[in-house]
Amino acid sequence: MLEIAILGLLSESPMHGYELRKRLSSLLGAFRAFSYGSLYPSLRRLQEAGWIDEAAPLEEPAGGFATRSRRGKRVYRLTAEGKEHFAALLAEVGPEAYDDEGFGTRLAFFAQTRADVRLQILEGRKQRITEQADGLRASLARTRERMDRYTLQLQEHGLESADREVRWLAELIETERRGPGSAP
Template identity: 40%
Template sequence: MLELAILGLLKEQELHGYELKKRLGEALGPLSSVSFGSLYPALNRLEAAGAVKAVEANPGGVGAPAVPMTGSLGGELAAYRARRAATRGSRGKKVYGITDRGQALFEELLAAESATDGDDKSFNLKLAFARYLPSDARLGLLERRRAQLVDRLARLRTAVRTGRERLDDYSRSLMEHSTEATERDISWLDKLIQNERQEEGRT
């Protein structure tokens, strides 16, 4: 679902890889950081699919600056530099923008009930872009999440009850803490769902 995150950020602003990584760590919460080993391949996939494309970097001023370096470089290297210069700013930046296909893909990914839902990260990510969803789809997202947490809670309680003797103190404490955390998650979701219904009713 990294594609969804990238497209969501590029919807708001053109960015290059490095900056994209920083935003992913901030805007989407420090929980979901991404490595370059995922990010760059993902950008290439999206570019190959025509969902994003490299835009002119370093657009204003400075025009065609500073190729000198050390006067002469080998022909090979110079040609390589020239090729890079076409879509890159002075610093070697590759700035990406979202295309119409990318917009469509974003909608699709956001609305889809992927197999990787149920994953905490996935839900948090989708919630961060929930403003792009129609109200009913948003409610569906919240309620699917709630159902997952209720299920998790049931399994946690079962595990605590079943293993009340076999579990050591550390595991038991962890389970109890997880149970409370899950209960709070559900309460929080209930609040969101309630808000959502009120908004809906008001329309």
């Protein structure tokens, strides 16, 4: 999912590693830390694959802004092949698009995702969370009497959170089905 996030951010504009890390943290949540130890190897792999490259030093794009800082930071940008690869990644739907990390990343780029794919991802996520909530409900029914009050409260909080997410997903799905321009 880090690959999708990096390519998605670079599709918006070229940026250097530190800026990418800051944007990844703000995009995917303040509690999800990205280390340089995972970011830079990912950037290297994307570069080796030909999906990103480094902007030439002191290159002046149309907006008149230099793409390399005065301190010589490497500025990464998406290549044409990278744009195609990013579009292909956004079109893929599978179990990784429904899990916590994958769903959050995919949701962050829904504006660039086809409507039919968005709907599949939302429905898959809703099914996954509904199954988790049903499992938690069944577990609570079997073990409620044996739990201390704190564990019980934690389990009930988890169930309430899952139920709230299912309702939210149902609203998003309904909005998607109504089509473009629908208010959420």
